[in-house]
Amino acid sequence: MVKDIFRVGGVLALLLISVAGxxxxxxxxxxxxxxxxxxxxxxxxxxxxxxxxxxxxDKEWGFGDEDPAIFNPTxxxxxxxxxxxxxxxxxxxxxxxxxxxxxxxxxxAYTEHSVKHSPWKDGQGxxxxxxxAACREYGLRxxxxxxxxxxxxxxxATPEYLTYxxxxxxxxxxxxxxxxxVWYDGANGxxxxxGGANEERRIDRxxxxxxxxxxxxxxxxxxxxxxxxxxxxxxxxxxxxRGFGSESNYATLKRDELYPGTPRSRExxxxxxxGNYWVPAEADVSIRPGWFYHASEDDRxxxxxxxxxxxxxxxxxxxxxxxxxxxxxxxxxxxxxxxxLMELRKVLDQTFDEDLARGKPARASNVRGDDPQFGADKLTxxxxxxxxxxxxxxxxxxxxxxxxxxxxxxxxxxxxYIQLGQRIEGFAxxxxxxxxxxxxxxxxxxxxxxxxxxxxxxADRVGVRITASRACPTLSTLEVYQAPAR
Ligand code: FUL
Numbered sequence: 001m002v003k004d005i006f007r008v009g010g011v012l013a014l015l016l017i018s019v020a021g022x023x024x025x026x027x028x029x030x031x032x033x034x035x036x037x038x039x040x041x042x043x044x045x046x047x048x049x050x051x052x053x054x055x056x057x058d059k060e061w062g063f064g065d066e067d068p069a070i071f072n073p074t075x076x077x078x079x080x081x082x083x084x085x086x087x088x089x090x091x092x093x094x095x096x097x098x099x100x101x102x103x104x105x106x107x108x109a110y111t112e113h114s115v116k117h118s119p120w121k122d123g124q125g126x127x128x129x130x131x132x133a134a135c136r137e138y139g140l141r142x143x144x145x146x147x148x149x150x151x152x153x154x155x156x157a158t159p160e161y162l163t164y165x166x167x168x169x170x171x172x173x174x175x176x177x178x179x180x181x182v183w184y185d186g187a188n189g190x191x192x193x194x195g196g197a198n199e200e201r202r203i204d205r206x207x208x209x210x211x212x213x214x215x216x217x218x219x220x221x222x223x224x225x226x227x228x229x230x231x232x233x234x235x236x237x238x239x240x241x242r243g244f245g246s247e248s249n250y251a252t253l254k255r256d257e258l259y260p261g262t263p264r265s266r267e268x269x270x271x272x273x274x275g276n277y278w279v280p281a282e283a284d285v286s287i288r289p290g291w292f293y294h295a296s297e298d299d300r301x302x303x304x305x306x307x308x309x310x311x312x313x314x315x316x317x318x319x320x321x322x323x324x325x326x327x328x329x330x331x332x333x334x335x336x337x338x339x340x341l342m343e344l345r346k347v348l349d350q351t352f353d354e355d356l357a358r359g360k361p362a363r364a365s366n367v368r369g370d371d372p373q374f375g376a377d378k379l380t381x382x383x384x385x386x387x388x389x390x391x392x393x394x395x396x397x398x399x400x401x402x403x404x405x406x407x408x409x410x411x412x413x414x415x416x417y418i419q420l421g422q423r424i425e426g427f428a429x430x431x432x433x434x435x436x437x438x439x440x441x442x443x444x445x446x447x448x449x450x451x452x453x454x455x456x457x458x459a460d461r462v463g464v465r466i467t468a469s470r471a472c473p474t475l476s477t478l479e480v481y482q483a484p485a486r
Contacts, residue, residue: 023369026389029421029471031252031278037234038419040180040226041280041448043141044315046092047085048284048324050291051127053103055329060290062101064151064193068117071103076120076331078127082134084325084333088341089348092180093135094143094322097128097172100187102152106175110167113152132176143181143225144172148209148260149188154195157203162210166217173221182218184229186237186261205261230265231258232279238319239268243285243310245317246270248444251422253279280448283314286324287337293326301336304343305486311348316451351483356409357401357462358382362478364399366390376400379478387417387476394472400463401478406433408458411481412441413451417474422447424475426468431459446475453483 033041053066055073085093098104104114105127115125128144135142146169155161173179189203203209215233218225226234232255238245252275258264271281287307288297302310307323314321325341328334362376368389376399378386390397412429416422422445429441429452441452462480466473 023371023374025374026368026392026420026472026474029423031276032421033251033278033280033418034234036224036226037278037280039224040235040320041418043091043180043320044449045090045311045321045323046094046141046143047088047090048145048286048291048322049081049093049095049131050099050286050293050324050326052096052099052105052292053101054099054292055327058294060292062099062103062151063191064101064153066101066103068103068113068115069119071115071118072120073327073329073331078130078331079134079137080332081131081325081327082138082140084338084341085140086138087345089345090140090323092141092143093131094145094181094183095128095131096145096147098146098150098168100147100149100151100185102147102150104168106172108168108171110164110171111153128172128176136177141178141180142176143183144179145183145185146172147185147187149185149190151190151192151194154197156192156194157189157201157208165209166214169214169217170221173218173225179222179225181235182222182225182227184227184260186230186265188261206259209260211259228282229260230262230268231255231260232277234279235282235320236271236279237265237268238281238283238314239265241285243283243321243323244269244313245281245283245319247317248425249281249318249447250275250445251278251280251318251418251447253277255279281319282322283310283319284322284324285310285314286326287340288324288326291324291326293328293334295328298334298336301334301340304340304347307340307344308347308486311344312451312453315449316453318445318447318449347484347486351411351481355382355479355481356403356407357478357480360401360403362388362399362401364388364390365397366394368472379475384415384477387474389417389474390472392472395469396466397473398463398465399475399478400430400432400461401480403460403462403480406458406460407480408456409462409480409482410456411451411453411483412462412464413449413477413479413481414446414464414475415449415477416446417476418448420474421471423471424466424469424473426466428465428467429454430463430465431457432461432463433457433459437463456482
């Protein structure tokens with residue numbers, strides 16, 4: 001009998017637990033990121049390598065008539081590029097396998113206009129292949145930029161060129177192991193050599209390339225690769241080449257209305273609030289004034305302050321940062337660039353070394369179904385895949401963290417649980433010192449990431465007030481840091 005009571009009691013308790021645990025997660029809101037996009041969001045910061053005949057002609061755009069013989073780096077060391085990128089804290093490298101001039105950094109079977117006819121390694125070299133090996137060695141992912149505009153090839157602007165472009169793409173996607181990003185540039189059509197025709201050729205940027213078919217090819221051979229262009233399909237351009245994201249940054253886009261080279265690039269920094277696809281922004285910028293190496297710019301490498309500004313206005317605004325570090329004529333990343341990259345790494349390490357909110361108790365004005373699985377302590381558990389969420393009807397809410405005594409800080413990093421979509425459109429960060437709350441920063445969107453910077457504040461509690469949300473809000477992390485004085 002007693003045994004039975006225990007059994008019944010046990011069943012009841014189990015029932016109760018399962019009822020309590022039965023609080024559903026919030027319904028997804030709007031377009032959601034794919035697995036490949038989620039993986040990309042976590043990369044945050046990676047490098048761009050602009051390197052080709054332009055490095056040797058001192059140009060930014062080659063005409064397409066360059067002699068492959070001019071491509072002759074004297075001390076080429078691709079492993080140095082990967083080592084520098086790894087030491088800089090980058091997670092990958094994207095290389096201009098072919099820029100607008102049409103010269104191929106790999107020995108493509110479809111053209112003679114490549115490293116095959118360069119004195120470098122007696123025509124036996126393969127820059128893309130060497131980079132793929134070096135990236136593997138240094139734990140980096142590799143991406144490829146294959147310019148769709150080709151100023152060298154005779155067939156450009158005819159249907160035949162589409163086969164050529166896709167054949168080259170297939171070569172890159174099937175020869176070098178995993179590719180994490182395929183980069184389609186917006187510059188398309190204009191004057192060029194075109195096999196000796198030396199003329200101007202215009203194409204219809206929207207229809208000529210038959211982009212949907214190109215996309216299918218990439219999905220087939222590299223299903224986890226993200227594709228970048230002004231209009232995605234996976235990642236969009238941030239709309240400027242300064243590396244600056246927008247304060248209001250929607251990860252969503254009406255991508256079918258846009259295409260690479262779209263005249264509507266002014267809409268790209270913010271994205272489309274009512275976009276029907278998840279297409280987050282990537283901020284690309286060069287560490288020097290130009291994309292390619294020019295000795296005349298050796299003393300114009302961006303300053304540490306400029307790079308920090310770029311970091312906080314890109315990564316800090318929910319974009320990924322693609323920082324260009326062009327190899328020089330030796331085939332090396334220049335010393336001045338390396339020095340700056342390492343200064344940046346050092347400051348970022350010092351800044352993000354210790355999360356002052358980690359493991360600290362947190363509370364919220366509302367917790368979804370009062371269920372601990374959506375509790376405020378998910379913000380400080382160091383796991384960006386757990387999250388705090390509210391009841392469905394809530395649009396404004398507060399969370400705060402007890403820092404355990406007066407603590408000085410000047411950065412707060414927050415992110416939404418974007419697996420369920422982007423919801424928040426207004427928030428304020430506050431701090432409580434001497435029993436008084438003061439507002440220290442405000443913002444609109446959060447999405448994949450927001451880092452708020454402010455003057456040093458000393459407080460024992462830090463909080464976020466959600467002031468506007470399009471569905472019940474979620475937050476997966478609330479981190480607090482102290483950046484060293486500069
Ligand atoms: C632009 C190109 O025309 C530049 O040369 C560079 O490659 C940059 C990243 O994109 O549209």
